[in-house]
Amino acid sequence: MMGNDELVSECVKRPRDRIIDTAQLLFRKHGIRGVGVDAIAEEAGTNKMTLYRHFGSKDELIAECLRDTASGVEPFWRDLEAAHPGDGMAQLHEWVRAVASYASMEGGGCDLLTAAFELPEPDHPARLVVEAFKHEQRNRLAALCRAAGIVEAERLADALGLLLEGARVNRRTVGPDGASANFVTIAEAVIASFSAAAGAQAARD
Amino acid sequence: MMGNDELVSECVKRPRDRIIDTAQLLFRKHGIRGVGVDAIAEEAGTNKMTLYRHFGSKDELIAECLRDTASGVEPFWRDLEAAHPGDGMAQLHEWVRAVASYASMEGGGCDLLTAAFELPEPDHPARLVVEAFKHEQRNRLAALCRAAGIVEAERLADALGLLLEGARVNRRTVGPDGASANFVTIAEAVIASFSAAAGAQAARD
DNA sequence: CGCCCATGTTACCGACCTGTAACGTTTGAC
DNA sequence: GTCAAACGTTACAGGTCGGTAACATGGGCG
The missing domain is CATH 1.10.357.10 (Tetracycline Repressor, domain 2)
Incomplete structure (x- = not known):
């Protein structure tokens, strides 16, 4: 049942990268505290569990996003x-x-x-x-x-x-x-x- | 039953001013989105209802705090x-x-x-x-x-x-x-x- | 006194939040 | 084909949030 293509151009990447990209986008639009992990996961075409399996917590996801931006x-x-x-x-x-x-x-x-x-x-x-x-x-x-x-x-x-x-x-x-x-x-x-x-x-x- | 003096130096002022002062303080410490109206009211020695009677919403309280700071x-x-x-x-x-x-x-x-x-x-x-x-x-x-x-x-x-x-x-x-x-x-x-x-x-x- | 208005108190609503558990389902490597 | 890892789905816990309703209490002022 693959094929969830809310972000078609991003869907070729793996969930982890999609989550980071989407999180950066939503953080910019609504503020870091203004967007929940659930919204991020959904917009990234995946779900909350996968997000937590990759990043452990929202704070770590934030840090990872900043590391990505900085790099x-x-x-x-x-x-x-x-x-x-x-x-x-x-x-x-x-x-x-x-x-x-x-x-x-x-x-x-x-x-x-x-x-x-x-x-x-x-x-x-x-x-x-x-x-x-x-x-x-x-x-x-x-x-x-x-x-x-x-x-x-x-x-x-x-x-x-x-x-x-x-x-x-x-x-x-x-x-x-x-x-x-x-x-x-x-x-x-x-x-x-x-x-x-x-x-x-x-x-x- | 007056005399709630958690902030002794502020308690001479009226609730409205105490709320603004306390809100500015807590906003600086925890961020605007990081503090709730309930915490502000309690720290100001009053309660949430009087806060809403004075400002109508948290957003208006924020704006009023900024106006105060700007002035x-x-x-x-x-x-x-x-x-x-x-x-x-x-x-x-x-x-x-x-x-x-x-x-x-x-x-x-x-x-x-x-x-x-x-x-x-x-x-x-x-x-x-x-x-x-x-x-x-x-x-x-x-x-x-x-x-x-x-x-x-x-x-x-x-x-x-x-x-x-x-x-x-x-x-x-x-x-x-x-x-x-x-x-x-x-x-x-x-x-x-x-x-x-x-x-x-x-x-x- | 009697009245009114500001304030205090409590309880509650619905929504949203982070984070977890348990259980399917797909995928890819061997 | 097998098997394990990655991923998806659903449900839920426990908490906090902004905001409101109903009612009690006070003090000031005529």
């Missing part, structure tokens, strides 16, 4: 390196362009932030995923700034990181026509200012 | 004007210092962001409050930048706004030792860069 940025960093090999500054500008287009997408990169806001318990398994991911991204961006020859690389990385997270949350709160629409312009200006600071310092030496 | 920033802007009357640039630097110290407090200014993340329904009454508030803050900050003589005032205002919201969400996700710790330094650098741009343009003329 999705790996090709992003690879493309960055491949697009401008050896040219750190070009990669930095490409980073701005890429994250802006990614953040403009449906739910682009907001899953981890949403989880952090929706799950206040400090020892929730999902929180560990978020913290580790955010740390890693911060370090990667700092390395990119260093490779671009920025003197205060860590500071610029933090500035860009705050701008990006601010753009995400701004878009989430007031929609796509708010301050987040100027993210690229602002980020470029900040990069230029940090580069000019290096130039000025070099000129003084 | 709390009024003295903040007054103090800004009073601290450095007529000196827009000094007020801008004071803004950076003040919002940083405010955002470092317990739950400082995160209530509206949390609500926006926890309540995805686009027509939720709380969302209207958040959007209106964010718009107003954006305009006020832009006016402040204009008064400070910044040429691209709107752009700087958006930059500072994104940095602030980014700092809030960063603190919420990775704690107080993340990139948000550098908010003041970064904001000052961005302000300096926008001021220098004005100076350079003036020099070119």
Whole structure:
């Protein structure tokens, strides 16, 4: 009696993957606490028991969804390196362009932030995923700034990181026509200012 | 049989105010969806019926809490004007210092962001409050930048706004030792860069 | 006093939630 | 074909949720 095809395009995958995909979708639409495991299982074309056999609990399913989302940025960093090999500054500008287009997408990169806001318990398994991911991204961006020859690389990385997270949350709160629409312009200006600071310092030496 | 004093310091107020204060507290601690109206009423030293008689529904209570939180920033802007009357640039630097110290407090200014993340329904009454508030803050900050003589005032205002919201969400996700710790330094650098741009343009003329 | 309005109390409804038990059914590997 | 693992189905437990009804109680004010 196979053939339950509520999500036809997904039905080729195995139940475990369908559940994760569906859960990410429904979490985005209704909030993590706003959707039950039963609804997830049904929408994924399976049932609650299979869900629990795979993930054990809803909290673990949430954490697994975030791990999946987080792992999705790996090709992003690879493309960055491949697009401008050896040219750190070009990669930095490409980073701005890429994250802006990614953040403009449906739910682009907001899953981890949403989880952090929706799950206040400090020892929730999902929180560990978020913290580790955010740390890693911060370090990667700092390395990119260093490779671009920025003197205060860590500071610029933090500035860009705050701008990006601010753009995400701004878009989430007031929609796509708010301050987040100027993210690229602002980020470029900040990069230029940090580069000019290096130039000025070099000129003084 | 008056005198239920679970929150002694609050019990002088009327039930309506106690409910709002308690709700804000519990919403911050457990999330909006993580606490029930019954728990709020009990913690406020009253009961569910009076809560519903005052607010009609949980959603309206949420909106009312956000309105209360939003109205709390009024003295903040007054103090800004009073601290450095007529000196827009000094007020801008004071803004950076003040919002940083405010955002470092317990739950400082995160209530509206949390609500926006926890309540995805686009027509939720709380969302209207958040959007209106964010718009107003954006305009006020832009006016402040204009008064400070910044040429691209709107752009700087958006930059500072994104940095602030980014700092809030960063603190919420990775704690107080993340990139948000550098908010003041970064904001000052961005302000300096926008001021220098004005100076350079003036020099070119 | 008598009245009224805000509040307190209790009980309840229907819906939904996470999680489990027991038992069929399919599938794929050997 | 066999057998075991993965999967589907149904039913249920125990709890919490938002929201309402009916009634008791109080204090303030004319």
